[in-house]
Amino acid sequence: MSETYTLKDLARMLRMSPSTVSKALNDYPTISDMTRQRVRELADRLNYSPDPAAVSFKRKKSFTLGVIIPNLTDHFYAIAVGGIEEYAMQQGYKCMVCQHFEDLERERDFCRMLERNKVDGLIVSISRSTTDISHFRHLEERGIPVVYFVRRPGAEETFYVTSNVYQGTIDAVGYLAGKGHQRIGHILGPPGLIATADRLNGYMDGLQRCGLPWDGALTANSDLSEAGTIQAMEQLTSLPDPPTAIITFKDYVALDAMLHLKKTKATSTPPIEFIGFGNLPMLRYLDNPPLASLEEQCAAIGRRSAELLMSRITAGNNVMIPEAVLFDCELKVLK
Amino acid sequence: MSETYTLKDLARMLRMSPSTVSKALNDYPTISDMTRQRVRELADRLNYSPDPAAVSFKRKKSFTLGVIIPNLTDHFYAIAVGGIEEYAMQQGYKCMVCQHFEDLERERDFCRMLERNKVDGLIVSISRSTTDISHFRHLEERGIPVVYFVRRPGAEETFYVTSNVYQGTIDAVGYLAGKGHQRIGHILGPPGLIATADRLNGYMDGLQRCGLPWDGALTANSDLSEAGTIQAMEQLTSLPDPPTAIITFKDYVALDAMLHLKKTKATSTPPIEFIGFGNLPMLRYLDNPPLASLEEQCAAIGRRSAELLMSRITAGNNVMIPEAVLFDCELKVLK
């Protein structure tokens, strides 16, 4: 199977000029059907495909998408990246996946690296410490479109794809209220994240719809580390009138909280119920899982981000209007 | 910040020829220190860096490594990929990560795609169904070195990096025997995998060292799906003299097995003990974890695979001798 042929080789074999072959292969309208067919046929037969390096060089496009995420070991991102790559490949694009590990410096370095490598666009879920986004704006200025997913900077019109955590939180509150809970706590993420604000809004609106009073003492922030979650838990459980159920930013926050209760033997009767986000597959192995979990459409979110980015790339200079795409969460009862 | 300059721009500004600039930047020995310095200085000042597309085109190198793995949602691979990418980036290389999802056809397609894209080398953990490896051999023939990690084809001298599951299994057997277990079962992976054979050898040698008899009925194969594991469990538990402890191919196999026991209320007293491979971080959330787990050095294995591949790439035509690198597993007691 197969030497590796160039356009010139084909041209020679067909006794045509390279440009004719190129045009035939690229569907130029000025090429006759006859010629196009002959070219196509030989190209197929020889298994010809243009040298991507040469095409990139000439066209000044890398056919590569940059992808910057917090961490591949986060189940959400592992699946989302799959969704991105799948769509990208279908479109003849490759991906360069970078993990920032919540390190702003790494995030910046990756931006530089991706710019040097002339990626055609960037999909990013920003780090927790990212408030200044000049590095992303810089890319946009250089004509490299950026799509945010899951985490986006505030105070900025952006192209953005994520879960509808606002609605999800309302659902969670409703479900808990329906179970008779009157004191519903909420462990939010870091104050900086938009997703924290979205959850908070859903929480407040959810309470209102259920006729439950708002009590600021029932919300706490966690930096999502185990320590941060423990701190939040101590805050909530030390209340004179502590919550009987707690909504958490992520499933693993709920798990850290539950573990903390168990370790400190602070389990109450009836036990505090938890609802987190993610519906991690591992939950099925737990003897005492959280009450429920809000399942997110990870793969769809990844895929949609890629679609949105591709449409921006294709649009080129035709400016598009920033757009936020939300995917529903589904409340899954676990016990 | 920064127009984007080319070599020619620098040359013009320095009133030198482009070739001189190129040589200066690439440390040609025939360039005088004076010149080299002047060039360097301007390049730094202008933040010049060569266009990767042009370099790839000219040098016929993509500075990209292909990485083919089963699945990013597998914690092991998520971390291993991190190790690979980290090292690759340090060396100025990028990675293209592909998930085969145990689909041989996808694996083949990726090979073709990676060849077309002229990757400089490939790191791969083959699919379960891969016995014919002509697609990898094809790459080698085309000068693209292949390094296998974790899973490799049998019957072939290969460059290979993985955990020392042989020793790990011996350790597990020893630990269980030390706890008084006489009937130690073993759920292996699919018969085709080398890693299955390695575990089996460790199991037999481990038994021997402990003075325990070999009983073929105590081993079963699982395709690592939940269904496969259940089948294996049914085989083992229906024995007249069933095992009191079971070693499994992976932690999640142990979890599937334990879940099955719980669901079928087949829990014995004392309960069957389990030891798997992986030491998944989620194990800490379990009320009833497996007895122990063999922790693997995922990141180190990924990194070492990349190092080995780079050394093969650098070696070029100087043939290297196939080499297997093993990383120790560490038995972690969980309860």
Add this chain to the structure above:
DNA sequence: TTGTAGGCGTTATCAT
């Protein structure tokens, strides 16, 4: 409808 020619940014060969 097809062919000619030039060039993208870099490197490598050969001449100076």
Add this chain to the structure above:
DNA sequence: ATGATAACGCCTACAA
């Protein structure tokens, strides 16, 4: 020690 020149594979005005 440096410079001129060609070439990598492809695309695209422009000419025929």
